[in-house]
Amino acid sequence: MxxxxxxxxxxxxxxxxxxxxxxxxxxxxxxxxxxxxxxxxxxxxxxxxxxxxxxxxxxxxxxxxxxxxxxxxxxxxxxxxxxxxxxxxxxxxxxxxxxxxxxxxxxxxxxxxxxxxxxxxxxxxxxxxxxxxxxxxxxxxxxxxxxxxxxxxxxxxxxxxxxxxxxxxxxxxxxxxxxxxxxxxxxxxxxxxxxxxxxxxxxxxxxxxxxxxxxxxxxxWIQADERPLPPELVAFLDAGTPPVYVGFGSMPSAPEDFARVAIEAIRAQGRRALVSRGWAELALVDDQDDCFAVGEVNQQALFHRMAAVVHHGSAGTTTTATLAGAPHVVVPQGADQPYWAGRVADLGIGTAHDASAPTTESLSAALRTALAPETRARATAVAGTIRxxxxxxxxxxxxxx
Structure with a gap:
């Protein structure tokens, strides 16, 4: 055929x-x-x-x-x-x-x-x-x-x-x-x-x-990704507690000053940050060693090592993070993304930020929910049900x- x-x-x-x-x-x-x-x-x-x-x-x-x-x-x-x-x-x-x-x-x-x-x-x-x-x-x-x-x-x-x-x-x-x-x-x-x-x-x-x-x-439709993570990324992951991922995938833009807001919110929770550049070209805001930036990598392997995943709410990223058992913070920008944000909230595997541009305070509040032990437990349970x-x-x- x-x-x-x-x-x-x-x-x-x-x-x-x-x-x-x-x-x-x-x-x-x-x-x-x-x-x-x-x-x-x-x-x-x-x-x-x-x-x-x-x-x-x-x-x-x-x-x-x-x-x-x-x-x-x-x-x-x-x-x-x-x-x-x-x-x-x-x-x-x-x-x-x-x-x-x-x-x-x-x-x-x-x-x-x-x-x-x-x-x-x-x-x-x-x-x-x-x-x-x-x-x-x-x-x-x-x-x-x-x-x-x-x-x-x-x-x-x-x-x-x-x-x-x-x-x-x-x-x-x-x-x-x-x-x-x-x-x-x-x-x-x-x-x-x-x-x-x-x-x-x-x-x-x-x-x-x-x-x-x-x-x-x-x-x-999920294809198993067998690619190893880059050595420098593995070294960053191994050097401390699980970081919080921030990425907007193939979105051409992110909310204004989003990288700075996200990093400040993550630091406010006492966490390290992993910033995915993506099509929006997110970048680090300083040279402190609690943050690391990556390009396109194996998200299936990466998300298993995240404390939480902050993302835009595409179908692919939402599915990959859910399968990995990683709690979400979804900051939807349009199209189907508000739907996936709502599903994350309904399942109790993370939180959905509202349609307004996030501030350090609003994103910190969302992260507190995502990083709570009960959210992690729920995300782990749901991960086992994903086909x-x-x-x-x-x-x-x-x-x-």
Whole structure:
């Protein structure tokens, strides 16, 4: 069986595909991936021997130039993403038996159109639940298209979201479909999602409540990371008590002066600090030996050695920290991050900072909760319930169909 995977986005949209690709290869499938041409993503797939077909522009420099929530240039970016599906992805999918897609709507709607044209199976995957229509929550607002703040009927809001998606992407999609000899679609969002989307999240961390969609929850797609930690980092860890990790992953920015606020709050708790530079390029504030800065490292190994993890609340970081049994302090910035912050608080495995920019005092208070013995005990207990076989489940579903 030959499988093509198409994804576009930051690390949270790319890294889970590595886990699925590895499981598919182990089960005898031939796999290739269309993904952004960022060097770090190319390295991820090269390490596991999965061919990468570069698709679109590099993500990191693009997100660094887009103001949070701004719709400026959105139409051009969407057109580029969709064009890449109809051109690069369509060529890569020739001779394949299935196409698995995740990412923004222009990507997945284009990918399904490619699968339709080639007559192959298509699977839509979401690595977080908030974009899937559900009567239990409001849809997230699309860039430049705010939802009415006083509306409380979630079903009506999801209907409105579908109409907004059609306005934003319908003409663009149907023009490209016409060039493929395909008929127009009248609901871009639901066409891309299908009636049976896959949800690659852990059912304890993210319990999906049944809806009209026949959602298949596979568990999170986790690839075991065997890389050793750098010697200088190990030396810092061994030199004292477990530090508190601070990092915002692939977020292009962090709250103003966040590194200083975080380090002061951590020191106020008598703890050492480990600062992950990430895409926000967080940096140390002085040269004291109780703080250390790192680049991209094996978080699976690292989080086991943390007293707590202060992060932005992406699906990937939240899952990795939960699996490691590390208490959280989540400082959400947008998208699905408030949802994961709420789940951390609901499970009692950490605390969620409110939407305002943290101060030394507010972050200190959050850390006191996270560092409490009862929070650590709860985080340890929940860690034992997190599944690690999600990618295997997904691979078998795909191959057995």
């Amino acid at each position: 030959r499988v093509l995977m198409s994804t576009y986005g930051a690390r949270g949209s790319v890294q889970p595909m590595v886990g699925l690709a590895v499981r598919l290869q182990e089960l005898g499938a031939e796999v290739r991936v269309c993904a952004p041409p960022d060097e770090e993503f190319a390295e991820l797939f090269a390490e596991v021997g999965v061919p990468l077909v570069p698709t679109g522009r590099p993500v990191r420099p693009m997100v660094a130039t887009v103001a949070p929530g701004s719709a400026e240039g959105l139409a051009q970016r969407a057109a580029e993403l969709m064009t890449a599906q109809f051109d690069t992805v369509a060529e890569a999918a020739e001779g394949c038996d299935a196409l698995v897609a995740t990412g923004p709507l222009p990507v997945t709607a284009g990918a399904r159109s490619v699968a339709e044209k080639l007559g192959i199976r298509y699977v839509h995957v979401s690595h977080q639940p908030v974009v899937l229509p559900s009567p239990y929550r409001r849809p997230p607002a699309r860039r430049g298209q705010p939802l009415p703040s006083d509306a409380t009927d979630n079903r009506a809001l999801w209907d409105l979201d579908a109409r907004i998606a059609n306005t934003m992407f319908g003409e663009m999609l149907n023009t490209r479909r016409a060039s493929f000899g395909l008929p127009p679609v009248d609901n871009v969002r639901d066409y891309a999602f299908t009636d049976r989307p896959w949800l690659a999240t852990d059912p304890v961390l993210d319990p999906w409540r049944p809806t009209n969609l026949d959602v298949v929850q596979t568990g999170a 690690t076989d999600g990618a295997t489940v997904a691979a078998k579903l795909l191959l057995d169909a």
